[in-house]
Amino acid sequence: MTSPSEPPFEGVRVRANARSGLVRYVPGESPADVAREAGLTPADVAKLSSNENPYGPSxxxxxxxxxxxxxxxxxxxxxxxxxxxxxxxxxxxxxxxxxxxxxxxxxxxxxxxxxxxxxxxxxxxxxxxxxxxxxxxxxxxxxxxxxxxxxxxxxxxxxxxxxxxxxxxxxxxxxxxxxxxxxxxxxxxxxxxxxxxxxxxxxxxxxxxxxxxxxxxxxxxxxxxxxxxxxxxxxxxxxxxxxxxxxxxxxxxxxxxxxxxxxxxxxxxxxxxxxxxxxxxxxxEDEAHVLEVVRRTRAARKRLARELRELGYPVLPSETNFVFVPWATEEARRLLASSECPAGSLPGKAREIAIGEAHVRLKRAGVVVRPFPPLGLRISVGTEADVDRVLSAFRALRDGEGTPQGGAPTN
Ligand SMILES: Cc1ncc(COP(=O)(O)O)c(C=O)c1O
The missing domain is CATH 3.40.640.10 (Type I PLP-dependent aspartate aminotransferase-like (Major domain))
Structure with a gap:
């Protein structure tokens, strides 16, 4: 918003390469913003878009x-x-x-x-x-x-x-x-x-x-x-x-x-x-704390990946605190498919929606992930409770629930 007293910007000189406008880093959305948009309380929002550690420091x-x-x-x-x-x-x-x-x-x-x-x-x-x-x-x-x-x-x-x-x-x-x-x-x-x-x-x-x-x-x-x-x-x-x-x-x-x-x-x-x-x-000085964070995160990641696969979603192998779900696009098939992960296929109604739409519907369910169009969605692992929430939101996507056509409420 411009204030009424703001003078017109004449354009100070910048580096030559900056004239055409540089791409900016887009940070993960805040739970407060998502909650407001979706009509939820921030406590009902799982922020799984920035690969943070939900257990916090020592x-x-x-x-x-x-x-x-x-x-x-x-x-x-x-x-x-x-x-x-x-x-x-x-x-x-x-x-x-x-x-x-x-x-x-x-x-x-x-x-x-x-x-x-x-x-x-x-x-x-x-x-x-x-x-x-x-x-x-x-x-x-x-x-x-x-x-x-x-x-x-x-x-x-x-x-x-x-x-x-x-x-x-x-x-x-x-x-x-x-x-x-x-x-x-x-x-x-x-x-x-x-x-x-x-x-x-x-x-x-x-x-x-x-x-x-x-x-x-x-x-x-x-x-x-x-x-x-x-x-x-x-x-x-x-x-x-x-x-x-x-x-x-x-x-x-x-x-x-x-x-x-x-x-x-x-x-x-x-x-x-x-x-x-x-x-x-x-x-x-507290290496034991880090080891415990890693142990819990790896256990939750293992369950998240296994149960997403059981729902029919492809999941890339991960050695991090997040997993990547390739979407059913030509690019995902070309760049991500392997013997470890059959990228390019999606279960049920999820097949019918684009990455951006999936991101929006997950947000309405209080699950904030990071979309990487045209390849797929990145989901931070979070806590076991976050994993439960992700799994139920992905099940709803697969079954077409929470969609205008599906008729179920969106929040
Ligand atoms: C591969 C990689 N490098 C660097 C960073 C930036 O990390 P930092 O929070 O230390 O700035 C991130 C953050 O997500 C990352 O994933």
């Missing part, structure tokens, strides 16, 4: 935060701009020196620093389609070309990604999320090793393992381990998922000190608040 984090906010000195002083104590704790965790650790206000901040330091007009970055939505956005924001390589059988096509790198002298980096967001799938460790061996030394591999804690042992290569061996690999981790701290914004990269030093030049001076630094450090 009680130790809450105690550390309570102590910190009780101390005005913590609040009135600037925080340690270098996040020394947190970086030392992370370095101990990963068996490296603190000079190997770069911290950011969430991985978004780390990704931004990487893009700022390595990308520019004339440069290119290679990534899978689909993978994390910020990769093409940041690549274009910094004026570089986004080379998007379609996934194959629901997984990163490492051979095609390597080809994309080797054919193009302008490529500076590869954005690779393992597991992939939104698909939840991983890559074969031997195939990744071959991919990395083929990567020219001048090309940086940004190995984003935001969901690393959820991955079963051996199901995906360890980025941190790779970064320790290869000077052109950065491994990315976050406190937003298994550590339950998405609201405080803490993420980090592990990599060769020279890479970290380059990123330091692009870092905002006080990028992590004092509270975020203390919370993350306290979270690291």
């Amino acid at each position: 009680p130790r984090v809450l105690a550390a935060l309570r102590e910190a906010v009780g101390d005005p000195e913590v609040l009135l002083r600037y925080p340690d701009g270098a996040s020394r104590s947190l970086r030392a704790a992370l370095a101990r965790r990963h068996g490296v020196a603190p000079s190997w650790i770069f911290v950011g206000a969430g991985l978004e901040d780390v990704l931004q620093a990487i893009a700022a330091r390595f990308l520019e007009p004339g440069a290119a970055a290679v990534m899978s389609r689909p993978s994390f939505a910020m990769y093409p956005i940041l690549t274009r924001l910094f004026g570089a070309t986004a080379v998007e390589v379609p996934v194959q059988e629901g997984r990163h096509d490492l051979a095609a990604l390597a080809e994309g790198v080797l054919r193009n002298e302008d490529v500076r980096l590869v954005w690779l999320d393992v597991p992939d967001n939104p698909l939840g799938t991983t890559v074969d460790p031997a195939a990744l090793e071959a991919f990395v061996a083929e990567l020219p030394d001048r090309v940086l591999l940004v190995y984003d393992e935001a969901y690393a804690e959820y991955v079963a042992p051996g199901a995906a290569p360890s980025g941190v381990e790779l970064a320790r061996r290869r000077p052109n690999v950065l491994a990315l981790r976050t406190f937003s998922k298994a550590y339950g701290l998405a609201g405080l914004r803490v993420g980090y990269a592990v990599g060769h000190p020279e890479l970290v030093e380059l990123l330091e030049e692009a870092r905002r001076p006080f990028n992590l608040s004092a509270l975020a630094q203390r919370a993350a450090e306290a979270a690291l």
Whole structure:
């Protein structure tokens, strides 16, 4: 809404690549907005659109935060701009020196620093389609070309990604999320090793393992381990998922000190608040809490995937805190179908509705998932109660309930 006193905008000059309008990141909808739209109370809405951890952080984090906010000195002083104590704790965790650790206000901040330091007009970055939505956005924001390589059988096509790198002298980096967001799938460790061996030394591999804690042992290569061996690999981790701290914004990269030093030049001076630094450090001290979160999430994920399949929905294999349901589209069939997942088919009445319509109907039932047209829907796992709600909403979609034709009430 424009206020009456607003002067007309004449158009200040912006970067050449921004003139045509850049695509923005669209965050998951809030339960309050969905509740209002659907005529429900926020407590009746399961927000399963941002892959958050419904169990929250360790009680130790809450105690550390309570102590910190009780101390005005913590609040009135600037925080340690270098996040020394947190970086030392992370370095101990990963068996490296603190000079190997770069911290950011969430991985978004780390990704931004990487893009700022390595990308520019004339440069290119290679990534899978689909993978994390910020990769093409940041690549274009910094004026570089986004080379998007379609996934194959629901997984990163490492051979095609390597080809994309080797054919193009302008490529500076590869954005690779393992597991992939939104698909939840991983890559074969031997195939990744071959991919990395083929990567020219001048090309940086940004190995984003935001969901690393959820991955079963051996199901995906360890980025941190790779970064320790290869000077052109950065491994990315976050406190937003298994550590339950998405609201405080803490993420980090592990990599060769020279890479970290380059990123330091692009870092905002006080990028992590004092509270975020203390919370993350306290979270690291309670590994048992993270293990319990992961155990519960994996159990709920297993049931969600099994029962969705029993309802007749295809579900991609997942090593994360979400699952992906491919829709009955030509693209889903072409990119996602494999012996593990018969993408392209849907049960009953679900076959008759588009992804956008499914998203809207699920919302009316109080289940907020993330649509990825034309491929399908991504559903965060949530709690066992959330899983119950998802299953009943997907059963209703299959049976055509809650539709104008079906005649059942929509809320
Ligand atoms: C693959 C991937 N990378 C990075 C991020 C950003 O995480 P953060 O909350 O640390 O900014 C996400 C968040 O969903 C993600 O899925």
